[in-house]
Amino acid sequence: MHSLFEKIKIAVMYLVLAIGLVFVLFPIFYMVVSSFKSNIEIMAGGANFFPVKWSMDNYITAWNSDVFNVKRLIWNSIYYTVLVVLFTAANSCIAGYVFARGRFKGKKLWFGVFTALMFVNFGGANILPTLQIIAKLHLSGSLSGLIVVKFFGINVVNIYLVKSFVSSLPKELDEAAMIDGCSFFGIFRRIIAPLLLPIVATVVMLGFQGSWNEYLMPMVFTASDPLKGTLVSGLFYLKSSGGAATNWNILLAGSVIASIPVLIVYLYGNKYFIQGLTAGAVKG
Amino acid sequence: MNGILSRKKRSFFTKHDIECTALLLPEIIGFFVFTIYPIIWAVQKAFYYYNGIQSRTTFVGLDNFKALFTTNGAYWSALGNSFLFTIGKLPFEIPIALILAIIVSKNYKGFKASRVILYLPTIISVAVVGLVFTNMFSYFGYINAVLMKLGIIKSGIDFFASKGSAMMVIIIASIWQTFGINTIYFLVALSNIPTEVYESAKLDGAGTLVTFFKITLPLISPVFATILLLAINGSLQTGDIILTLTNGAPGGQTEVVMTYLLKSMVPGFAQTNADIGFGCAVAMVNAVIFSLVALIYIRLSKKVVSYF
Incomplete structure (x- = not known):
């Protein structure tokens, strides 16, 4: 059915797309394959893409290493990610609901202020005073301090997502519940919250990816003892602390370990990821 | 929703106003403590010499800005x-x-x-x-x-x-x-x-x-x-x-x-x-x-x- 010109066009599209996909996938395959090479091969293995001899040694070394205590760092990452995701999801759901359905004094003010925050970047000048507050709470040098900061954080994109989702739900639901004697928060708890599941999935996944991958703030908050940080911040610390040359095997094995959870979540939930991104950024 | 508003019109803040604000408390507290305070702190410090030690802090006026535009x-x-x-x-x-x-x-x-x-x-x-x-x-x-x-x-x-x-x-x-x-x-x-x-x-x-x-x-x-x-x-x-x-x-x-x-x-x-x-x-x-x-x-x- 297609004309010759049309056929060429389709072929060109496939070609360009193939180049794009190779560009995207190459570094990921490189990381995974190289993590099975020996340290010398990783540093100066020449043009061989695949290892001379496949070996799990790097993973075993990383698992038992003292400088880079993978077991402990994984546990820290899980602790940090789970709590941050839980808190931010709960807070943004409530805030999104309040902004969608509440009619209270100061609604426009707070909404405007929170939105404006998205565009403020003080380039790190705010980190030191934040650390001083955390020190006053006796939470210095731990991820718990950062979790407190995140608990009180304002997730504008999440609030937008939930707000627009709640606004799309029929108002009759609320009204019926109100007639039955439900309070404003009662309506949220009994009626709205159970309906939020699809958008909560988006918020949770974006939050999971964000906090699992974050390295700057966890590193700053645990600068006194990097083993108290997350897996990703530990990787960054190990690379920048000058131990990189001798530890490439641990670094690559650690990178693969650190990437597996986000990759699994993404492969299963990419629909929610992309929904959240597009709704939050372009329409919001 | 109007019902909630009209029920208590006598006081300035209705029960609903208070409830909504209370539900936003984590964000509002965070806004003051972790956003506004750090900004004020940083703006104020821009006019001081401060190296982390409180006792060595000295007011330098616009010197930091002058240094930025001239020597740094x-x-x-x-x-x-x-x-x-x-x-x-x-x-x-x-x-x-x-x-x-x-x-x-x-x-x-x-x-x-x-x-x-x-x-x-x-x-x-x-x-x-x-x-x-x-x-x-x-x-x-x-x-x-x-x-x-x-x-x-x-x-x-x-x-x-x-x-x-x-x-x-x-x-x-x-x-x-x-x-x-x-x-x-x-x-x-x-x-x-x-x-x-x-x-x-x-x-x-x-x-x-x-x-x-x-x-x-x-x-x-x-x-x-x-x-x-x-x-x-x-x-x-x-x-x-x-x-x-x-x-x-x-x-x-x-x-x-x-x-x-x-x-x-x-x-x-x-x-x-x-x-x-x-x-x-x-x-x-x-x-x-x-x-x-x-x-x-x-x-x-x-x-x-x-x-x-």
């Missing part, structure tokens, strides 16, 4: 690098993202799955990306070995030893990491164009290029402007990938604004006796410069979009 070149070269990075990156990234978005917006076999893969790099941590690209582009690394084997270069290039090549690696890694998000944005913009427009263009005999320049581009231009603004903003504020890739090497020549600011005052990155007051002054000036860039861009883009 490090910030300005970092700012230059931020612009260099942005100018080097976006002319590649935006067209790549747009072309790939146009391709995968079509419904041929495998295109839908490709969308998922194109976004994959964005999922991976910047720390990991920096690590992998450092390794690939190292002197005895894979890229050099392949280039030599293909006979493109005679001896290995020390990518991280000169500013130009280090910046090139940073740009490649950064494009790899972020183009997927722009592809997704363009896809959304494209999906909002009604198919009838394309059909009638086809009936009128418009070719591929004509359709692109006369229909697609004008129709997505408002979203295009927003995507570009976000991309410019994001690129100017990039710091994390540079920290993990070159960390400013060689000799601070790839230092950008965000890495410079981190190193001038954030614990773990800054020297122990760094002049934080000066850092705060730089952060303030920088915030103004970046807002100006955004404002100028918005002005210009309105003019450009109105041409279509």
Whole structure:
């Protein structure tokens, strides 16, 4: 059915797309394959893409290493990610609901202020005073301090997502519940919250990816003892602390370990990821 | 909802007002404690010499700003690098993202799955990306070995030893990491164009290029402007990938604004006796410069979009 010109066009599209996909996938395959090479091969293995001899040694070394205590760092990452995701999801759901359905004094003010925050970047000048507050709470040098900061954080994109989702739900639901004697928060708890599941999935996944991958703030908050940080911040610390040359095997094995959870979540939930991104950024 | 409002109209704050505000308390407390207070703190410190030791703090007036505009070149070269990075990156990234978005917006076999893969790099941590690209582009690394084997270069290039090549690696890694998000944005913009427009263009005999320049581009231009603004903003504020890739090497020549600011005052990155007051002054000036860039861009883009 297609004309010759049309056929060429389709072929060109496939070609360009193939180049794009190779560009995207190459570094990921490189990381995974190289993590099975020996340290010398990783540093100066020449043009061989695949290892001379496949070996799990790097993973075993990383698992038992003292400088880079993978077991402990994984546990820290899980602790940090789970709590941050839980808190931010709960807070943004409530805030999104309040902004969608509440009619209270100061609604426009707070909404405007929170939105404006998205565009403020003080380039790190705010980190030191934040650390001083955390020190006053006796939470210095731990991820718990950062979790407190995140608990009180304002997730504008999440609030937008939930707000627009709640606004799309029929108002009759609320009204019926109100007639039955439900309070404003009662309506949220009994009626709205159970309906939020699809958008909560988006918020949770974006939050999971964000906090699992974050390295700057966890590193700053645990600068006194990097083993108290997350897996990703530990990787960054190990690379920048000058131990990189001798530890490439641990670094690559650690990178693969650190990437597996986000990759699994993404492969299963990419629909929610992309929904959240597009709704939050372009329409919001 | 009106019921809640009208029931208690006598007092200034109704029960509903109080309930809603209470539900927003985490955000409101966070706003005052972790946003407003740190900003006031930083603005105030910009007028002091402060190295972390309270007793050595001295009021210096506008000296920090004077020093920034007269004697300190490090910030300005970092700012230059931020612009260099942005100018080097976006002319590649935006067209790549747009072309790939146009391709995968079509419904041929495998295109839908490709969308998922194109976004994959964005999922991976910047720390990991920096690590992998450092390794690939190292002197005895894979890229050099392949280039030599293909006979493109005679001896290995020390990518991280000169500013130009280090910046090139940073740009490649950064494009790899972020183009997927722009592809997704363009896809959304494209999906909002009604198919009838394309059909009638086809009936009128418009070719591929004509359709692109006369229909697609004008129709997505408002979203295009927003995507570009976000991309410019994001690129100017990039710091994390540079920290993990070159960390400013060689000799601070790839230092950008965000890495410079981190190193001038954030614990773990800054020297122990760094002049934080000066850092705060730089952060303030920088915030103004970046807002100006955004404002100028918005002005210009309105003019450009109105041409279509």
